[in-house]
Structure formats: C-alpha cells, structure tokens
Amino acid sequence: MRLRPFLTLLVTATAATASSVRDEAVVNTVQPTAANPRSSSFTDSLNGSIDLSNEWTLNLGGSLTMQGRTPASQRGQFPESASVVTVLSAGADWNVNENLAVGTELHLSPRSTQYAGTPVSLRQANGTETSADALVRSQTSQTGAAFSTSFDTAGDSALEWSYGANVDYSHYEIEQNIPRVRLADGTTVSSTTVRQDTVSYCQAHPRVKNCGQALLTALQATPVTLDSERFSANVSATLFTDTDVTLSGDYYVYQQNPAQVGFFTLVAAGRGAGVPIAPLRYEVRPEVVHRFGDLSARLWVQAGEYVPGTGQSTAGAGLKLQYKFTKAFRSWVTLSGQRDVDQNDQITRSGSVAAGAAYRW
Numbered sequence: 001m002r003l004r005p006f007l008t009l010l011v012t013a014t015a016a017t018a019s020s021v022r023d024e025a026v027v028n029t030v031q032p033t034a035a036n037p038r039s040s041s042f043t044d045s046l047n048g049s050i051d052l053s054n055e056w057t058l059n060l061g062g063s064l065t066m067q068g069r070t071p072a073s074q075r076g077q078f079p080e081s082a083s084v085v086t087v088l089s090a091g092a093d094w095n096v097n098e099n100l101a102v103g104t105e106l107h108l109s110p111r112s113t114q115y116a117g118t119p120v121s122l123r124q125a126n127g128t129e130t131s132a133d134a135l136v137r138s139q140t141s142q143t144g145a146a147f148s149t150s151f152d153t154a155g156d157s158a159l160e161w162s163y164g165a166n167v168d169y170s171h172y173e174i175e176q177n178i179p180r181v182r183l184a185d186g187t188t189v190s191s192t193t194v195r196q197d198t199v200s201y202c203q204a205h206p207r208v209k210n211c212g213q214a215l216l217t218a219l220q221a222t223p224v225t226l227d228s229e230r231f232s233a234n235v236s237a238t239l240f241t242d243t244d245v246t247l248s249g250d251y252y253v254y255q256q257n258p259a260q261v262g263f264f265t266l267v268a269a270g271r272g273a274g275v276p277i278a279p280l281r282y283e284v285r286p287e288v289v290h291r292f293g294d295l296s297a298r299l300w301v302q303a304g305e306y307v308p309g310t311g312q313s314t315a316g317a318g319l320k321l322q323y324k325f326t327k328a329f330r331s332w333v334t335l336s337g338q339r340d341v342d343q344n345d346q347i348t349r350s351g352s353v354a355a356g357a358a359y360r361w
Contacts, residue, residue: 035213120133140266280306
C-alpha cells in the first residue's frame with residue numbers, strides 16, 4: 001500500500017521527538033443523484049507534528065479513503081471495485097515571534113480509480129423511452145501546495161483577536177469514461193447508441209435543465225487537467241478566555257473550465273473537506289466555540305455556491321464535542337450534515353460522523 005512507508009516514517013518520527021500525533025476516522029453517507037453518483041465512504045487520517053526547535057515545527061500527514069458502491073452499480077451488476085484514495089502531506093510552520101506564524105505544505109494524491117453507477121434516461125430510435133444504468137470510470141491524481149500566515153494578539157484580556165490567510169494550489173489530472181451501459185433487461189448498449197439516445201431524450205424534453213450534461217461529457221473520454229487556487233481568510237475573537245467566535249471564507253479561481261469534468265464528485269472524493277458535488281466558487285462559515293472546563297463544543301454553519309453550469313448551492317451545519325482527559329490526551333466526536341442543489345435542480349443530502357483522538361508530548 002502506497003501510504004504504509006509514509007505512515008511508518010511518521011510513527012517512528014513521532015515516537016522519538018514528536019510534539020503531537022492525532023488520528024481521526026470519518027464515515028460519510030451520501031444520497032446519490034444522476035449527476036452526482038457518489039457513494040458512501042470511510043476515511044482514516046493520521047497526522048503528526050514534530051518540534052524541531054522553539055521556532056520550527058515539521059508536519060506530516062496521510063489519509064486513506066475507501067468508497068462504497070452506488071445503488072446503480074448494484075442494479076446494473078457492475079462488479080468493479082474502487083481503489084483506495086491516498087493523500088500524503090508534508091509541511092513546516094515557522095513561529096516568527098509570539099504573534100506571527102507562517103507555514104507551508106505540499107500534498108500529493110497518487111492516481112486512483114473510482115467506479116460509480118448512475119441512472120440514465122434514453123429515447124430509442126422507435127420513440128420508446130427507457131432507463132438504464134451507466135458505469136462511470138474516473139481516474140484522478142492530484143498535486144498541490146499551500147502557504148499560510150496567521151497573527152494572534154496573544155494576550156489575556158477579555159477580548160483577543162487572531163487573523164489568518166491561506167493560499168492553496170491544486171493540480172488535477174483526470175480521465176473519465178463510460179465503459180458500459182445496461183438496460184433493465186441486462187442488455188448492454190454501445191457508447192454510440194447511448195450518446196444518440198441521450199441526445200434524443202433531451203431534445204424531447206427541453207425543459208430538463210442541463211439534460212445529460214455530465215454523461216455526455218464523460219462519453220467523450222477526453223483526459224483533462226484542472227488547476228485551481230483557493231484563497232482563504234478568517235478572523236476570530238476570543239471573548240473572556242472561554243469563547244471563540246470565528247468567520248472564515250474561501251474563494252476559488254480555476255485556470256480551466258471546471259465544466260469539462262463530467263462527474264466532479266468522483267474527483268473530489270477523499271481529496272478535500274466535506275462532500276462537494278461540484279467545483280466551488282465560494283463558501284463562508286461562521287462558527288462559535290465555548291469551553292466548559294475540559295469539555296468544549298463547536299457549532300458552525302456554512303453556505304456557498306458552485307461554479308455556474310456545474311452546480312448551484314451548498315449549505316450545511318455541524319457540531320464538534322471535545323473532551324480533554326489530561327493535558328496530553330484529548331478525544332472528540334463530530335456530526336455534520338450538508339444539502340446541495342446540482343445543475344439539474346436535484347437535491348443531494350449527505351451526512352458524516354467523525355471520531356478522533358490526539359496525544360501531545
């Protein structure tokens with residue numbers, strides 16, 4: 001497994017000189033739609049921080065994501081299984097002084113293959129309309145880098161402030177195609193026929209918004225690249241030591257047209273926070289944290305929009321409860337939900353449950 005040597009290095013390093021190590025497991029459940037045939041998934045991430053000096057900290061991390069099968073895959077009797085999505089990261093933080101810190105990170109996700117089944121509507125040459133199940137094959141690799149900076153007033157008054165900014169660059173290499181389409185009776189339909197019958201169906205139903213867009217794009221089977229930058233900023237106020245109020249936001253810039261990717265939800269699986277169904281244009285997130293002694297509770301809401309032509313809107317909320325058993329050991333559980341509207345006006349609902357623990361030397 002690609003991640004094993006990296007994790008061995010991480011565990012060995014943290015056992016010797018680390019300041020902290022943390023592990024978190026996340027279960028995502030998703031309501032798939034025709035344009036977003038994403039399945040439920042399980043992710044486990046391991047991260048460690050190694051104090052090199054009072055000013056420098058080395059950060060290492062890795063995660064594995066395993067995808068389930070969509071209902072259309074089972075219905076279409078597609079036996080293919082998705083490979084594990086691996087993400088590796090390495091970076092460093094520099095504490096310039098007690099108020100200012102800067103950091104950098106490199107991340108890599110080797111090529112992996114995802115399979116998903118999605119329902120399609122066809123209009124045959126004789127005018128008969130029928131439904132079928134299509135197998136989507138998506139191969140993706142990702143590389144990227146990030147730079148961050150933060151400033152903290154670092155005082156102990158009744159009102160303290162902290163500010164942060166981050167730039168994250170990502171480069172995707174993507175190949176998607178439709179290797180098989182099966183009718184309800186098990187008959188396999190050729191790609192040429194699927195394309196013709198999909199176009200005929202959409203022409204007969206002009207009111208269907210973006211009819212067959214994702215399927216027709218994937219049928220082209222053209223490899224694409226997608227480069228993007230995410231610009232993030234946040235401001236946080238600490239009130240009377242025990243309460244933090246934060247407002248953060250992300251804005252995305254794309255060098256290529258994101259609509260060239262037929263099923264973006266398969267590209268993003270395991271490679272980003274949350275469960276995006278399409279390329280995001282922006283997202284905002286207010287949150288509040290209150291500490292009740294060793295117990296803390298974090299509540300947040302978020303909302304944003306996808307790039308026009310790929311999706312419409314996203315909204316969600318979450319709650320994280322954390323307990324410090326000792327100064328060195330803490331554990332937490334997180335519950336969150338999300339509601340998305342895609343380019344076809346279909347609603348996708350998803351939820352996640354996460355549990356994790358961290359130990360600090």
